[in-house]
Amino acid sequence: MPTENRALRTLVADDDSDIRSLMEITAIMAGLDVVSVVSDGRAALEVIERGGIELAILDVSMPEMSGLEVLASIRSSRPRTEPRVVIVSASVDAASLAAGLESGADDYVTKPFSPRRFAERLKELIEEWDA
Amino acid sequence: MTTPTWIGRLVGDSPTPGLKQIPSVAGLALALLAILFAPRAGMTDPAWGWLGILIVVVATIAAFLLPWRRMPHTWTLALPLVTMVGFGFFRVGTGGASSLFGALVILPVVWIATEEGRRYIAVAAVSACVVLQMPYLLGEASWTDGMVLRGFFSPFVYLIFAAILNDLAHRSRLQIASLSTLAEQRATLLAEAERQARDLEASEARLRESEQFNRSIWEAIVAESVIAVDLRGEVVAWNPGAERMLGHTSDETVGRSYIVDFIDAGQLVERTAEFDSSIDPINDHDHFVDLISAAREGYGDNAEWTYLHADGTKIPVQLSASPRIDQTGQVVGFIFIGTDLTQAREVNKLKDEFVGMISHELRTPLSSILGYLELIRDEAEEPLTPEQLAYLAVAERNANRLLSLVGDLLFTAQVEAGKFPLERQTVELGEIVAAAVESGRPAAERNGVNLEAELPQNPVVVDGDPTRLAQACDNLISNALKFTGRGGSVTVSLTESETEAVIAVQDTGMGIPAAEIDRLFTRFFRSSTAMRQAVQGVGLGLSITKAIVTAHHGLMGVSSVENEGTTFTIALPRPLGIRRGVEVAGNQMNEESTA
Incomplete structure (x- = not known):
């Protein structure tokens, strides 16, 4: 029911x-409007810096800049919720999760x-954020 | 020499009676020669004369032939006494009181007088007196001529002579005894000295050998730095390994540098401050021993430190410090043995990088495979046929198998590297076991195995990592299902006692040969039954399960009978607070467990 969410x-x-x-x-299945698809961290950061992105789904391990570095960079200069960030990683250990x-x-x-x-998880998150 | 040598010879232990008799025989021979060449000195009464000669000859033969050594010593005195009587008869036969040969008597007198003891002076004098009176006793001379006085005067002279001889002999004996003692002592001392010389030589040889051996070891240790210091930390020995590791030669450092000169100053100050901030570890050499003692107490005898190379490079070392003891047992310094950890660190880093790379490179394609397979299966517009769905399930199952294998390999690498992440929290084991049984159910149904769970009514709480404990349960259940044939059963039970919670996975499968049970938890070990029955797996499940249980301070158990079945148990310690039903303050584990 993608239409239920913004x-x-x-x-x-x-x-x-x-x-x-x-x-x-997956993002489309969750009813999201995918406006940008990039293949490295620096490009992701540039898009986010330009503004207008509400949710970033970032892989951890990427060339140029890792997803965590991009996250650290945007969190250091903007309010906590702009944009929302979901990290995706191939690493299974707890240390990466905590980081x-x-x-x-x-x-x-x-x-x-x-x-x-x-x-489904993305839909739940959007509901939480909207609430 | 104060004592005449001949007396010495006569009184010594060595002269045999035969030897002592020789002067008398020689005297008699001279007398006979005198009679032969000077007829005026001839025999006046041949019967007495020849009797005398016969007696002396018999005594001489006896002196040489009788076994005197086996007889008491005093018996030998019979020889000079008999000889003296022989000379008495000879004197009677050669002119009686006026005989030229009366002086022969002195020869046996010398023998008797040189015997040890004053009484022999008297024996010599009395016997000489009797012998010299023989012409009168045998009626060969008249008691009334004036010559009879000679029979008394001469023995008196002999008495004095005998006394002097006896005394000289006595002194000579003492001297000989003393010399003999000295000689013995000298011989003993000489033997002792020779023995000591030999020992010394042997010790020196051993010492040289030992020194050579130690030197060889010292020179051979090039991978480790060995630095000996005194109680102030001043370098007293510096091996080739230290030269190699630190870039300074022995000549540059021995007696000129302190061990602290080669340790990273920042680290030294930081660690010293933990013990005693008043010590300046770099310049305060008088407190070096305190520093070492404190370091040994705080960091152990074998701790990681950072050495400084001559070119400024920092070298991580495993440094062991042990006391240097002198002969009296006193600590006179320390020996520092440093092992360069640079390479080990690099290897560990490479291992970590490898694990990370594998983690990413293997999981990423698997993510694509599994993700897209799911998209195909979930396609709503053009649903797949049942057959296609079945093929897809096979592909998914195998992709998952691959994923689990990658996970196992990664986990094994982490365990081996000692980087085994555990997220401890309060865990309800019943839920974990139930979930593991449910996830095993599809496989059980596929294999025709009856899978049952026996769980207690009450929650069983332990302190642990839920993901890892679930992994351990999954491993045991999937193992049991793999090794149990169609129609068999697998029972998973959870029980609790005062001190522990026990998960048991019991199957009616093929069992494990007794000889293989010890190796069951070894990495990549596959039992002969698994190989024979071509059961899938690489032999990591049990080693991982054991690593998880051990990390939880738990114990793994196994009992098995071939062709009857196997039971694996996991016993986990229960938190104190839960066990007693009361909160125990001040302990994080207990606080969590009662939360």
């Missing part, structure tokens, strides 16, 4: 094109993810 302007960033597409499909959440991520998803469940 279509947040979303950025998707991952260096792997297949995963990038999967993340984009992600401590840097100010709104949620943390590990690969491999189920597109259906990821989409």
Whole structure:
């Protein structure tokens, strides 16, 4: 039921094109408006800096800048909720999870993810943010 | 020499009676020669004369032939006494009181007088007196001529002579005894000196060998730095390994530098401040021992420090400090053995990077596979046929298998690297076991195995990492399902006692040969039954399960009978607060457990 949620302007960033597409499909399944898809951290940061992005789905391991570095950079210069950030990582250990959440991520998803469940999680998050 | 040598020879232990008799025999021979060449000195009464000669000859033969050594010593005195009587008869036969040969008597008198003891002076004098009176006793001379006085006067002279001889002999004996003692002592001392010389030589050889051995070891240690210091930390020995590691030679450092000169100053100051901030570790050499003692107490004998190379490079070292003891047991300094950790650190870093790389590179394609398979399955507009769905399920199952294998390999690498993340929290084991049983149910149904859970009514709470504990349960259940044939059963139970919670996974499967049970928890070990039955797996599940249980301070148990089944148990310690039903303050674990 994507129409129930507001279509947040979303950025998707991952260096792997297949995963990038999967993340984009997932975002669309969640009713999000994917306005930008990039393949490295620096490009992601540039898009976010330009403004207008409400949600960024960032992979941790990317060339140029990691997702966590992008997160740290935007959290240091903007209000806590602009934009919302969901971190996606292939790493399973607790230290990475803690690092992600401590840097100010709104949620943390590990690969491999189920597109259906990821989409449902995104919908829940949007409801929480809107509430 | 105060004593005449001949007396010495006569009184010594060595002269045999035969030897002592020789002067008398020689005297008699001279007398016989005198009679032969000077007829005026001839025999006046041949019968007495020849009797005398016969007696002396018999005594001489006896002196040489009888076994005197086996007889009491005093018996040998019979020889000079008999000889003296022989000379008495000879004197009677050669002119009686006026005989030229009366002086022969003195020869046996010498023998008797040189015996040890004053009484022999009297024996010599009395016997000489009797012998010299023989011409009168045998009626060969008249008691009334004036010559009879000679029979008394001469023995008196002999008495004095015998007394002098006896005394000289006595002194000579003492001297000989003393010389003999001295000689013995000298011989003993000489033997002792020779022995000591030999020992010394052997010790020197051993010492040289030992020194050579130590030197060889000292020179051979090039991978570790060995630095010996005195009680103030001043360098007293610097091995080739230290030269290599720190870039300074032995000549530059021994007696010129302190060990603290080669330790990273910042680290030294920081660690010293933890013990005693009043000590200046770099210049305060008098407190060096305190510093070492404190460091040994705080960081142990074997701690990581940072050395400084001559070119300024910092070298991480494992530094062991042990006291240097002298002969009396006193600590005279310390020996520092440093092992360069640079390479080990690099290897660890590479390992971490490898684990990270594997984590990313293997999981990313698997993420794509699993994600897109799900999209295909969930396609609502063009639903798949049941057959296609079944094929897809096979692909998904295998992709998941691969994912789990990657996870196991990663986890094993983390365990090995000692970087095993545990997120401890209060965990309800019943939920975890129930979830694990449910996730095993599809496989159980597929394999035709009856999977049952026996859970207690009350929650069983432990302190642990829920993800890891779930992984441990999953591993045991999936193992049991793999090794149990169609129609068999797997029972998972959870029980609790005062001190622990026990999860048991019991199957009616093929069992494990007794000889293999010890190796069951070894990485990559696969039992012979698993190989025979071609059961899937790489042999990591049990080693991972054990690592998880051990990290929770728990114990793993296994009992198995071949062809009857196996039971694995996980016993986890229960938090104190929960166990007693009361909150125990001041302990984070207990506070959490009662929360």
